[in-house]
Amino acid sequence: MHLKRAYPKDCLSGVGSNACRIGDRQSRYPVTIECESTGTSGGGVYEIVKTGDPVLRLTAKPLNSDEIQSEAIQQLIAAMAERMREAPGVGLAAPQVGVSVQLVVIEDRPEYIERLSGAERREREREPVPFHVLINPVLSVEGEESAVFFEGCLSIPGYQGLVARARVVRVEALDERAAPVVIRAHGWYARILQHEIDHLNGLLCVDRMDLQTFSTLENYDRFWRGG
Template sequence: MLFRVSPLKSLIHLAQSRKISYGQLKSWYSGLVKKPPPIPPYSHIIQIGDPVLRVVADNVPNDLIKSSEIQFLIKIMKGVFKRYDCVGLSAPQIGISLRVFITEFNANHLKAFDEAERKTKEMKIFPQTVVINPQLKVTDYTKVIYTEACESVKGYWADVPRYRAVELNGYNENGEKISINAKGWLARIFQHELDHLDGKLYTDSMDRKTLTCTCWQVVNERSGKVEIPFNR
């Protein structure tokens, strides 16, 4: 009677005869097996070029805000938000085209700036807040230009003009109406996130000559041997 030896056992025998480690073999063999791509909501932040970032997001029906599906989305967003240490994150950035974003500006974020910069940019601590179906009203049309970055445009920043003050209306994660008057840095964060929900990125309104690789000096110091991670 003939016994068939499994392909994996044959490979293990071959690896042993050629002194290939099990780890090397496992890595090679797993590369042969096609894994289905992940589906959103992702546990990573998608990058510029992904079509989802260019779609105007849909409103969440008010009666579904407290549904298990939307609450699950918010849970995933909070996890990604914490992992990437964000100040703002929109649902489209994890692959879901719905009008939901989270924002926070905490003490650690504030410490990254000196006192003069905090004052000039009107920075204040703001607790983590989920905003659903936001509507934005400009309350001060003065344009202020500061440098912005985005986790969906990893490795770059640029100068972007924004309105100085806005009024934000929407719903929180419990389906309750919220209204926030913001100026300075928080107003900028709100406008940045609203852009995401409208299929826009800061690259659409930036001063193009100021677009800068965030690590250009390190690239030179290390002769170009630098990698930018796209997950955390």
């Protein structure tokens, strides 16, 4: 399997790039993202794309068992884990590195949680989550409880805003070996799952955000944190 950078159908070929017109604007980016080794441990060069890139608004393609176990997808998983940890972040979806397939990686490390007070951890219901991969995930909400917290995104760096999410969810998916997995999650882990799976459907957290609370990280600390 050979992974290529995903583009909307109306993209026009350019010299060394593709040009895609959105209204009267035009964005340019590399034609392909290759999976051959370029010296990184992930086996390829994958950069986190930022809001405004059309790939973030596509519905991602499901993967079959052979594709999941291919060298290309295994290299993509390794590269995504590397990018997520470098950021650092607690989750990353394949569209965020320019590949429109239904794949996410998640990991909420203990050292991230140690930065929070005990009260913040309890309020967020936040506990460490080991690294894992979810492919072709199907999410369903369990119960009617919701929680509202500030949320950010690696594709919208430097900003946060209040987002309401279901408190408890169930996810059915495949893992990196194409084996079926079922997850029932609550609290912050449920929030991470909802955020990352939204990316596979072309949605960003700003689409669900109370935009009156949309803030820079500096202003979040200044006006909202602990408020």
